[in-house]
Amino acid sequence: MLFREDTVARADAMAIRQGVGFYRWTHDLVEITGKDALEVLQKIYISDLSKVPVGKSKYTASLDEQGEIIDDVIVMHMADGLYWVSDLYGPRLLPWIEKHKGNADIQAKIITYDYDMYAVQGPDSLKAMNALLDAPVDELKRFAICERKIGDIPVYIHRSGFTGENGYEIYAAFDQSQAIRDAALKAVESVGGRELQTLEVYVRSIPMEKGFALKQDFKHLSPCECGLGWAMAAEKDFIGKEAALERKANPKYRMVGLEFSRESTEDISIWERVYWYGVEVGRCAQTIYGYTVEKNIGFATVRADVPDGAELTVGCNDSPAVVVNKVFC
Amino acid sequence: MLKEKLDTRKCFATAWGKLITEEEAYRQLNRQIAAMTANLFQVMRIFEPSWEKRTAAICDIANMMNMAVAGSPEDQKAYVNQALYEAFNIPELCEKSSWLGGITGDSGDEWENMAGRVVQFTRNRVEKELDTCPWDIVGSELCNMTTSMFTANFDLASSNGTENEVALNMCQARGCGNKHCRVVAERRDVYNLPKQDWLEHMQQPVEPIHDTPRERMVKEGQCLRNGQYTQNFGEETSLETAYHWVAQMGWVWSIQFPMMAIKDMAPDEDEFLRVFRIVFATAGKNQFIDPFAKEGLRSFLGVPHEMDENDGRLLGGYIRYMLDVQQVPYEMVRWTRDETWIKVKSEDFTARYEMAPLDELIDAYEAQWNGAAKTLVSPEWSCVIEDREEEEMYIKVIRKEDLRML
Numbered sequence: 001m002l003f004r005e006d007t008v009a010r011a012d013a014m015a016i017r018q019g020v021g022f023y024r025w026t027h028d029l030v031e032i033t034g035k036d037a038l039e040v041l042q043k044i045y046i047s048d049l050s051k052v053p054v055g056k057s058k059y060t061a062s063l064d065e066q067g068e069i070i071d072d073v074i075v076m077h078m079a080d081g082l083y084w085v086s087d088l089y090g091p092r093l094l095p096w097i098e099k100h101k102g103n104a105d106i107q108a109k110i111i112t113y114d115y116d117m118y119a120v121q122g123p124d125s126l127k128a129m130n131a132l133l134d135a136p137v138d139e140l141k142r143f144a145i146c147e148r149k150i151g152d153i154p155v156y157i158h159r160s161g162f163t164g165e166n167g168y169e170i171y172a173a174f175d176q177s178q179a180i181r182d183a184a185l186k187a188v189e190s191v192g193g194r195e196l197q198t199l200e201v202y203v204r205s206i207p208m209e210k211g212f213a214l215k216q217d218f219k220h221l222s223p224c225e226c227g228l229g230w231a232m233a234a235e236k237d238f239i240g241k242e243a244a245l246e247r248k249a250n251p252k253y254r255m256v257g258l259e260f261s262r263e264s265t266e267d268i269s270i271w272e273r274v275y276w277y278g279v280e281v282g283r284c285a286q287t288i289y290g291y292t293v294e295k296n297i298g299f300a301t302v303r304a305d306v307p308d309g310a311e312l313t314v315g316c317n318d319s320p321a322v323v324v325n326k327v328f329c
Numbered sequence: 330m331l332k333e334k335l336d337t338r339k340c341f342a343t344a345w346g347k348l349i350t351e352e353e354a355y356r357q358l359n360r361q362i363a364a365m366t367a368n369l370f371q372v373m374r375i376f377e378p379s380w381e382k383r384t385a386a387i388c389d390i391a392n393m394m395n396m397a398v399a400g401s402p403e404d405q406k407a408y409v410n411q412a413l414y415e416a417f418n419i420p421e422l423c424e425k426s427s428w429l430g431g432i433t434g435d436s437g438d439e440w441e442n443m444a445g446r447v448v449q450f451t452r453n454r455v456e457k458e459l460d461t462c463p464w465d466i467v468g469s470e471l472c473n474m475t476t477s478m479f480t481a482n483f484d485l486a487s488s489n490g491t492e493n494e495v496a497l498n499m500c501q502a503r504g505c506g507n508k509h510c511r512v513v514a515e516r517r518d519v520y521n522l523p524k525q526d527w528l529e530h531m532q533q534p535v536e537p538i539h540d541t542p543r544e545r546m547v548k549e550g551q552c553l554r555n556g557q558y559t560q561n562f563g564e565e566t567s568l569e570t571a572y573h574w575v576a577q578m579g580w581v582w583s584i585q586f587p588m589m590a591i592k593d594m595a596p597d598e599d600e601f602l603r604v605f606r607i608v609f610a611t612a613g614k615n616q617f618i619d620p621f622a623k624e625g626l627r628s629f630l631g632v633p634h635e636m637d638e639n640d641g642r643l644l645g646g647y648i649r650y651m652l653d654v655q656q657v658p659y660e661m662v663r664w665t666r667d668e669t670w671i672k673v674k675s676e677d678f679t680a681r682y683e684m685a686p687l688d689e690l691i692d693a694y695e696a697q698w699n700g701a702a703k704t705l706v707s708p709e710w711s712c713v714i715e716d717r718e719e720e721e722m723y724i725k726v727i728r729k730e731d732l733r734m735l
Binding site for chain 1: 551
């Protein structure tokens with residue numbers, strides 16, 4: 001829970017929006033190999049990963065048989081026949097692959113403890129990265145990966161992030177984590193940035209302002225109900241596709257943004273009930289204070305017929321909220 | 330249409346057919362365990378007049394038992410990885426250290442219908458605020474005792490082996506008459522704070538608190554508001570699971586742990602049981618002394634108007650309701666104007682948590698229900714629990730002369 005008057009959280013948020021900030025951001029990492037790796041990944045994920053060349057990555061999602069999102073990930077094509085899946089729920093991906101691989105030749109293992117990851121994010125992130133690395137990364141495209149060094153330590157640089165700003169992710173051997181942190185701190189501070197202190201700023205507040213959701217926000221939603229229809233490949237098959245297309249034609253829910261008018265939202269927990277004219281129409285996934293938009297904002301899953309601009313109430317104290325686009329700025 | 334709604338709510342029927350929802354039963358169970366705790370703590374206050382001594386004693390035992398749950402020192406880190414980090418899906422981006430106790434603490438609160446919120450959750454500080462606590466009738470010894478249990482969780486989650494990094498303070502407590510309960514953990518190295526003894530955990534934190542105004546306080550935990558508890562990393566616990574957890578573990582932490590220390594405060598086991606039974610008998614008599622308490626119970630359980638007020642089934646129906654609320658299986662054997670017999674497996678009654686049987690529950694409830702019989706029905710009636718040493722025992726509500734009533 002964040003509040004307007006939290007000066008540390010505000011400074012963290014402003015570093016990302018106006019300068020540069022860095023933080024440890026190690027997701028679970030799953031390494032996928034085998035001659036049929038792509039075939040299985042194509043079956044599991046909704047996007048066409050055959051179009052992702054070595055050195056590039058793609059944000060995508062997986063569905064259950066009902067066409068509802070069960071996970072969202074970034075798949076990185078690291079080398080021929082070698083993929084990394086960056087996932088907050090790695091241990092759950094392994095049995096899912098096992099369940100659906102059939103006779104395919106694919107190996108999946110958790111390598112979370114082999115690589116640590118730091119995120120360097122914000123409009124000045126390129127300056128910080130160039131101060132940090134042995135060679136500049138000016139030419140690195142979004143969702144592209146390259147190899148560099150920090151001092152003598154080999155690292156992968158992935159131009160990506162979860163902030164809506166330009167940003168980079170640094171992958172390095174786990175046992176080099178402290179050296180990477182020290183070097184990143186020095187480089188980031190040299191261009192006026194800071195190490196972020198507040199988990200909820202970089203996990204929730206900053207991403208939510210830009211419409212970036214966590215896996216739990218997608219509960220019960222099909223891709224077209226939450227703005228991820230673009231990620232569904234039309235020309236290939238994947239688990240849940242038929243059901244997802246049915247939900248596209250006849251949506252049950254929609255994922256929306258909420259703007260709250262009260263000073264704070266202490267009475268709204270995760271998955272709180274949402275009402276329209278007093279009738280329950282959905283759930284509020286979470287609320288947070290946004291330091292860029294200077295508002296309490298949230299994501300909600302509501303009945304498909306609830307329009308933008310609808311005046312809702314949330315929770316037991318009827319906290320008023322207006323339905324808005326889920327990209328707040 | 331009614332037909333479509335028949336399966337939408339879980340409930341059980343009282344002896345007279347009134348339906349009690351899962352939500353109502355869960356709410357009642359939490360409060361019932363709290364009431365039992367309150368009675369037990371009166372026993373403690375009789376045996377140990379010093380607040381400091383008795384508080385330190387129950388803190389000590391509660392901490393030790395919480396640590397013991399995690400096994401030997403070699404097993405403890407594996408326990409933490411499995412029971413905390415993996416079970417709570419705490420992602421790798423979080424530093425594994427004591428402050429993560431804030432998340433496990435939050436889940437424990439919500440499962441027991443302690444309604445509130447984590448108001449701050451940073452590397453250096455966690456602040457948890459509660460608006461309600463079913464145990465708010467017990468007293469400050471219990472509030473202190475919970476800090477010793479948190480200390481165990483924080484010790485286990487620590488990155489420094491098993492000594493936590495934080496100063497932990499319950500700076501406000503509903504059990505002390507405050508508007509909120511508030512627990513704040515602040516890193517000792519960051520805030521330059523000393524390690525604390527058991528009785529030093531109710532101080533003020535360094536950083537200012539965030540006080541939720543009354544208009545945004547909540548009256549029920551997430552399980553009752555939303556049908557589930559969802560923690561910060563998206564893991565969910567259904568009301569059904571939380572209810573079942575309370576029905577087992579609620580008795581362990583708030584009754585069994587302190588009872589171990591309280592027994593040591595008594596001169597011997599017999600004297601402990603003598604006072605224990607007196608306190609619970611008094612609680613039972615007071616339960617229905619007011620006419621509106623009897624009227625309220627009749628209405629709540631759906632007792633028909635034509636049932637005479639000197640009918641032992643009033644108490645029998647109440648006991649049956651209480652067993653249902655507490656998820657204790659039973660079988661009705663006699664249900665007449667003259668007697669109620671309820672057969673219960675002794676283990677089901679005493680071992681709510683299989684690993685930790687609590688034989689004293691028989692003494693407590695026999696004394697309490699016997700006392701309640703005098704005011705809910707009449708002094709002609711008694712409650713006895715027979716065959717307590719056997720595999721199956723009988724809770725009986727019967728007419729009985731009692732020349733030495735407690």
